Amino acid sequence: MGIIQWIVAVFMAIPIWFVYFTSVKKITNIEVFQKYRRKPAIFIMWHGRTMMLSPMICLGGMRAYVVASRHKDGRMMAKLQRLFGLRAIYGSSHKGGVSVLRKGVKVLARGDHALCISPDGPGGPSLRIKDGALYFAQMSGAPIIPVSYSVSRAWIQERWDRYLVALPFTKLNINIGNPVFVPRKASAEDIEKYRADLEKFMVAQMRELDAECGIESPEQDLTASEFKRQKREVAAAKKAAKRKKK
Numbered sequence: 001m002g003i004i005q006w007i008v009a010v011f012m013a014i015p016i017w018f019v020y021f022t023s024v025k026k027i028t029n030i031e032v033f034q035k036y037r038r039k040p041a042i043f044i045m046w047h048g049r050t051m052m053l054s055p056m057i058c059l060g061g062m063r064a065y066v067v068a069s070r071h072k073d074g075r076m077m078a079k080l081q082r083l084f085g086l087r088a089i090y091g092s093s094h095k096g097g098v099s100v101l102r103k104g105v106k107v108l109a110r111g112d113h114a115l116c117i118s119p120d121g122p123g124g125p126s127l128r129i130k131d132g133a134l135y136f137a138q139m140s141g142a143p144i145i146p147v148s149y150s151v152s153r154a155w156i157q158e159r160w161d162r163y164l165v166a167l168p169f170t171k172l173n174i175n176i177g178n179p180v181f182v183p184r185k186a187s188a189e190d191i192e193k194y195r196a197d198l199e200k201f202m203v204a205q206m207r208e209l210d211a212e213c214g215i216e217s218p219e220q221d222l223t224a225s226e227f228k229r230q231k232r233e234v235a236a237a238k239k240a241a242k243r244k245k246k
Contacts, residue, residue: 009079020055023151023172027056032145032176037062040108040142041179044133044198046206047121048161048218052149052172054084057116064114065089065107067100067132069122086116101135108140115142124160124223127206129199134182134191143179146202150209160227162218173209177201 027033037060045053057064068078068088078088089107091100107113115136119129137144153170157163166172182194203220210217 013083019166022168027174029176041114042144045147047118048163058084066116108142125221127220137182146177148206149174150213152213160222160224
């Protein structure tokens with residue numbers, strides 16, 4: 001199974017590189033990336049907007065770890081990210097994530113490594129920041145840096161996160177937000193304010209990029225389980241409609 005996953009990962013990585021190199025790029029606030037690419041930092045990006053950031057991280061020489069789910073899909077994506085130079089910490093940064101928090105803080109303590117986290121993963125709600133990234137920042141002193149991108153040519157997958165698959169020869173707009181520091185002594189109320197402010201910024205950041213590229217932004221609050229339920233209901237309705245016609 002492991003060998004098959006590696007083979008699949010290679011076949012997934014090749015088109016990603018092709019799309020990246022054939023795209024016309026516009027990167028806003030690149031100086032933030034350059035400043036923190038070899039420093040402890042926590043880069044956060046929406047679960048549906050990760051594809052085109054991996055090549056940038058790789059070519060930028062960033063030393064980074066991703067927080068990945070132990071689910072088979074998470075392990076598959078971790079293998080793909082490994083081909084772009086990113087290693088994996090397995091587990092959840094939100095539910096029962098004490099060991100993940102400990103490992104992540106240890107990575108950041110090296111002084112030249114970053115963490116990459118999708119704060120609405122692995123199963124939503126979409127475009128809602130869970131508190132894991134905030135705790136990493138609070139415990140380590142490393143800043144949170146919100147990143148997003150959009151493209152003018154894409155296939156938007158029918159998933160809870162509306163995963164954006166960029167197509168060759170696209171316009172690629174990447175926006176890197178300013179660093180956000182969470183004080184070590186921040187209270188629970190402080191953490192919630194940082195979380196809400198980051199979430200508001202990241203949603204606006206993505207929607208502005210989508211408007212520039214002319215694509216529709218995904219909706220908030222959709223979970224993987226809710227999306228599956230909706231699909232089952234649609235399928236059941238179609239079957240019922242066919243029976244009535246008969």
